Amino acid sequence: MNFELLFQLLLNGLIVGTLYGVVAMCFVLIYKSTQIVNFAQGEFLLIGAWVCYAFLVEMQMPFWLGFLFTLLFMMAFGVVLQMVVLRPMIGEPIISVIMVTIGLSIFFQAATKWIFGATTATYPQVFETRSVNLLGMQIETAYIMSFVISLFIMAGFYWFFKYSKLGLAMRATAFDQQVAQSLGISVKTVFAMSWAISALVSGVAGIVIGMVNGVSSALSVIGIKVFPAVILGGLDSIVGAIVGGVIIGLLENTAEFVDGQYLHWGNLFSIAPFYVLIIILCIKPYGLFGTKDIERI
């Protein structure tokens, strides 16, 4: 047993897992408040990362300004997307809703490849030191930053849904749309806002991952990795999304360790979450924290 490698991989898993958790949280946010399954979540990351890249490199903005503009852009993007594409889909069967987001996903993936090219681009150096020494291990600064940002986003979500008026309105809408509407909550605004927040936070996650790995269309794979995480945690549970994300991150890296040390199969780490996904669906379809829906005739 190579404990040092295992520990390094587990730490990696924890950091990547929290990022998965953040993206999964955005996914759950949309699902919970608008009942739409967003297969284009990965493309939000992709768009956020590329737009930030365009601001930083092609327009030569300082990092904080480019970052801020990206946030604004992503927010507007989410609202427009919801209004133009997803509002007509309210009340349509689930297959139509799924297909619309899948259509969006291939459209934006092809569009970003067309506009920005298919090669990997890197951000200009943001931090001066590339890696720091922590407990005898070298960890990239960007990783630490991503971990901190993830925790910060999670805390922000907690505050938002617990104390802010809009967050309470969103929770009320998720609980019962008709009742919420009769209490004077604008369901339309809530829908638009949940897409805006989801796009914004996913965009931030995209930038963070882009800083570590470079920006390329591979970012959108995260949008698919989210599914094992949300199913594991339960589709409509924000806490579940975080827990699921961390577990999937750890699992991936454990699979890589087992694969690299003992099995030598090659790409077990990218496929292992999907085996887990099938098993969970067979045993406990509503996940760890999800609510089981009861149907009446």
Add this chain to the structure above:
Amino acid sequence: MAGFSIRPCGDFRTTYRQDTRIFDTTYIRNAAILGIFAVAMIPFVLDGYYVNLFIQISYFAIAALGLNILVGFTGQISLGHAAFFGFGAFASAWINNTTGIPVLLSIPLAGLMTAAVGMLFGLPAARIKGLYLAIATLAAQFILEDFFARAEWFTGGSYGAAANPINVFGYEIYDDFSFFYVALFFLVVMYLLGTNLMRTRDGRAFVAVRDHYLSAEIMGINLTKYRLMSFAISSFYAGVGGAMYGHYLGFVSAEGFTILLSIQFLGMIIIGGLGSVKGTLMGTVFMVLLPEVMESGVSALSVFEWASSTAVTDGLAYIKEMAIGLAIILFLIFEPDGLAHRWQQIRAYWKLYPFSY
């Protein structure tokens, strides 16, 4: 499908038998038979490019019909159809290469093998539905893709597998001209089977499961059995289509069966019309022709300076992909019932012209 079309005034159906006929009137039946003969003339009239397009349409249309039986008629969702399509291609090549069973027989056998695999991945469908099922089949897609790359005994791994050409009574079918007739034969047979399936007890059970699964169960329909059966039939069609694809190209590589192809299959049935056999064919024609039309459109626009720039010509592959995504979105927003519904409207318009009330 019977049941939608417009019949002459005063032509009432008096028995259930009449209501479930494939062709509403003798005229429509004769027209359909004539149509098949007209299509059979294509290789004599048009050049190889169109023959090739037709062959593509036929194998994709067979697989898409399978998906429509699963999604449109039974109401299950599958995001892994391309993987089953690919499995059929590999299975047929494998059966033919290892056992020497003639290709014409190995194609349906590959269909049966794919049906078994489809049932395996359909097992979660016994417990879950809707969105959860969509995600389970998404996992099936990735797991099977991984399997294709890994199982060298079966698929040849990253090198791919060679598939022999079809051999009919001693004739080797290696060119487009003769393959065209094999494709036409399979297309007609599979579509007739599909249409007839929907007229049987099992077909009605599928529709009942789709419309309200709890009511269906109360009426005595075994949900698990019919869901699994639907997965099996759907995978059978995918397998047959995939096997034809493999033997047509002569070579099967593991890279061709990605999630994008699965989405294209879903696009075909959504654009054509969920729950419509005729619509499936229309949707497939649309989906196969769309990239071709985009390509000729771009080359026609290249007389303008902005369109002949390298950004447009190099990005053609991406433009095609974007067009697929956009077509799916626009159809879902503006014509969710698909081309089959639009076709009915056009027919109704001409039937009643000029007094459209």
